[in-house]
Amino acid sequence: MIELLRVDHRLIHGQTGVFWTAHLHADCILICSDRLLQDPVRLSAVKLSKPMGVKLVIKNVADSIRVINSGVTDKYKLFIITEDNEYAFALMRGCGIKSCNLGSMMPTKERTHMLNEAFAASDDELASIRKMVDEGYELYLQKLPTTAKVDVREKL
Template sequence: MINLVRIDHRLLHGQVAFAWTKSLGTDCILIANDEVAKDSLRMSALRMAAPSGVKLVIKSLEDSIKALNSGATDKYRLMIIVESIKDADELTKQVTTIKEVNLGGVKAENGKKQISMAVFVSPEEIERLKDMNDRGISIEVKMVPEDKGQNAIDLIK
């Protein structure tokens, strides 16, 4: 069962590893990221950040989609982490059981608009968020479980 799909450019870090997994009772974290799946050094660093007792799986986006759609992940209380809005858009298009996305962190770059303390979006990302919303995906900006969530679509208007 998917407990949370989170967009966070930092992927796995203390805030995610401990606050979210504890709050949700997560027993498996799936990092769906093409670059990390090919980088043994980054994989090693992420494995060190995983909380004790929580399984960490790192797969390409395509392999993650296949695993999610095959039912292989159904036995876990799963948190999925993607690095970008683009990856979340693709994931939600191909895994139709995903109806909610947590927008936790998107880094500041030139040409991006700040919509919350840790979320900066480009015009292309805004269009992707609107498209996800139009497909019935709820997108909530929320850094930690204790925060009051905000609807991303309301913030980008």
């Protein structure tokens, strides 16, 4: 069962690997990323960051959708993490996931709109977020499980 889908540019780190995983009682983390699979150094670092006692699966977007829809992941308390809004939105549309935690996205030259202290978006990403909201998906900002959810519509 999918416990949470989170967008976080850092993928596995203290907040996701410790706080979120424990809060969700997740026994499997699925990293959904086309980019990560093309970066052997970063891929190795992510694998080393896996919390003890938790299964780690790393798939591209198409394979993630296929695996989730096949039912193979149903036996797990699944925590899905991706570093890209569009990957998350593809999962939502492709797998019937209705909500997504917008956790952390670092500001860049293009990502100049700060939706909160941890999540930046570009003009194109804001348009995509608006489209998902208009289609009826729940998108919310939440850094930690102990902080309140903020509906992204309040920040658009």
